[in-house]
Amino acid sequence: MPRSDLRAKSVESPLYVYTAIDRRLVWVGTLNLDDSSGEVPRPILADFRYAPSYLASPAAYPLDPINLPLRDEVFRTTSRFHVLGALFDAAPDAWGRSVIRADNAGLMPSEREVFVRGRGLGVGSLLFAPQMLDEAVDLASLPQASAHVAGFEEIQTVEAVLATIDEGGQVDDAWRDLLASSWDIGGARPKTIVRDQAGELWIAKFPRARDSFDRQRVEWANLEMARDIGMDVPQAQLIEGRFGAVLLVHRFDRAVEGQGTSRRHYLSAASLISPSPSFDKRDMDRPQGVATFSYARVADVIKRISSSPARDLQELYARMVLNVAIHNTDDHLKNTGFLKHEDGRTGRYRLSPLFDVVTQEGSAKHMLHIGPVGRESSFDNALAGAARMSIKPKAAQEIIGRVQDVTSRRHDYYARAGLTDREIEVIDRCMSAWHLLEDFEEDPDHVPAARPRG
Ligand SMILES: Nc1ncnc2c1ncn2[C@@H]1O[C@H](COP(=O)(O)OP(=O)(O)OP(=O)(O)O)[C@@H](O)[C@H]1O
Ligand SMILES: [Mg+2]
Known part of the structure; x- marks a missing residue:
């Protein structure tokens, strides 16, 4: 469908996007969504424009400091991960969509309906309403x-x-x-x-x-x-x-405070990096893939938006090493997030607390590039990847040592979690970085990056 049709069609039914600033509801802008092309999987056309009142407000912050600057402009996309990812982060995702479909007699409702059904309970501060809301009402009294x-x-x-x-x-x-x-x-x-x-x-x-x-x-x-x-x-x-x-x-994006709940704005690394809709997954290990889907690229984002870049870089690096140590290869860009700094006026962010760290079976390579050996899950690759993430060799060794110390005692944690011996055997078989270390130990010519101190 040509874009002009999208505008004509959805003018009747925009979604109103709200955020919470100092626990008050604030109208941020208008979102048009269209996925009615009839194609499967359904492609998306979306556009977003900030409200004039929001642009004029001294309290306004950009929904995405990289892709959605505070400007009177129509921001358009054809992908849920590109340009408008900040809005899609707050909407139901793959799991939510399958439940909504089951609740809708097996039919997928429109994208607009999916957003409204999110009830403002999605991650972060945003909520989507089919009509304008009264900004004077208390957030807690909204039907959502x-x-x-x-x-x-x-x-x-x-x-x-x-x-x-x-x-x-x-x-x-x-x-x-x-x-x-x-x-x-x-x-x-x-x-x-x-x-x-x-x-x-x-x-x-x-x-x-x-x-x-x-x-x-x-x-x-x-x-x-x-x-x-x-x-x-x-x-x-x-x-x-x-x-x-x-x-x-x-939930790290909400906190009960007195009578109400505060909401913190959230952005995934996928939204901030905003991969091109034309990116072909087969190019994952080519230069464009490395430039887009890598811990180094997330580190670049930290340098641009973090209020504590040195601390966040170290935390990101430690998370990368942990993902290697526990074989969490499902480390895609939506599994790293950022929260707007409590003092929102700075427009700066911190890495969100950690989530979704699950040992994976059957996938040898990480979703993100780690170091010179690409997406290979090894401590050597992680050590060699440190420089590109602005982590000095000594700090990298120290972090790898700390991660290895704790994760080499993983069986204690598995026992506390109540995993059975049979399950632990399956999990142990997934740990390819440790298996590589063991192989290296048998090779007299190899000096490994690091090994447990214990
Ligand atoms: N503690 C938390 N507080 C707030 N939001 C969170 C928290 N943990 C996760 N989220 C949000 O919920 C989303 C889904 O959580 P999570 O990644 O754990 O689920 P998942 O279904 O295992 O994901 P995947 O599709 O990557 O396997 C995350 O992408 C993040 O936006
Ligand atoms: Mg996840």
């Missing part, structure tokens, strides 16, 4: 804010309903109310948002029938190792579900 969010006591019921959906089954009408909590937040795995008794929000991640080990227990163990390495990690706990453990991770 009062919509049902599952309580801890409902987790097992949600788990059973989502498992039915995951296996292609029909959803009983009685459970519709519960479903809504499970499509607001991003990612591809089954999950839901839950509220604890104090009103704090958590993300519950559920098992899948086909998982060959309990991924929730492994993620919990990985998060606890990261915490002991000294990384910024949200509170996490395991509870027993019907089909395995359920991982609960505290």
Whole structure:
């Protein structure tokens, strides 16, 4: 569809984009979405324009400091990851879309409807409304804010309903109310948002029938190792579900304060890097792939937007080494995020706390380039990649040593997580960086990058 048609068609039905500044609702701009071309998978056409009142406000901040500067301009895209990624970050993602479809008699509603169904509970501060909202109302009294969010006591019921959906089954009408909590937040795995008794929000991640080990227990163990390495990690706990453990991770973008909840603006590294819609995945290991999908590129973003670049670079580097050590090769750009600095006026960001660190089976290469040997999962590659991320060799050695110290004791964490010996065997087989180290130990000519001190 030509762009002029998009404008003509969607003029009737824009979405109004709001954020929260000092816990007040502020109209940011207008989003037009169109995915009605009839093609499968459905391509997207979207445009966004800041509201004049927002541009005139001294409190305004750009939704994306790199791709969406505060200018009176129509920002357009044909991809969910490009230019307007900041808005798509806050909308339902692959998992949410499959639940919405199940709730919609198996038909995928329009992109606009998907955004509205997110109810403002997606990651970060943004919310999308089909009509203009009264900015004078308290955020807590918005219909979106009062919509049902599952309580801890409902987790097992949600788990059973989502498992039915995951296996292609029909959803009983009685459970519709519960479903809504499970499509607001991003990612591809089954999950839901839950509220604890104090009103704090958590993300519950559920098992899948086909998982060959309990991924929730492994993620919990990985998060606890990261915490002991000294990384910024949200509170996490395991509870027993019907089909395995359920991982609960505290939401880092919301905080209950007095009568209300504060919302922090969030941006994924994918949005900030904004890969070209024409990028062909087969070019992943060619120069354009290296320039776009690499830890070095995320480091460049940190240098541009972080209020504490030296600390964030070290944290990013440690996360990269951890991903090598625990074989989390699913380290794609949506699995790194940034939160706007508490003092929003600076327009600066910090790396968000860590999330989605799961040991992966069957994928030898990382999603992001690590060092001179590309996406190879080895400590040597990570050490050699340090310079490009502005980490000095001594600091890199120190970080690798710290990560190895803790992760070499991973069996203690697995035991605390309740993993079985059979599961641990499967997980151990995934650890290719450690296997490489063992091979090197047998090779008298090789001097390894680092090895555990313990
Ligand atoms: N603790 C948290 N607080 C707030 N938002 C979070 C938190 N953890 C994750 N998120 C957001 O939710 C999204 C989905 O979470 P996560 O990446 O853990 O799920 P996933 O389904 O395993 O993802 P993937 O599709 O990468 O496998 C993240 O991309 C991030 O935007
Ligand atoms: Mg993820």
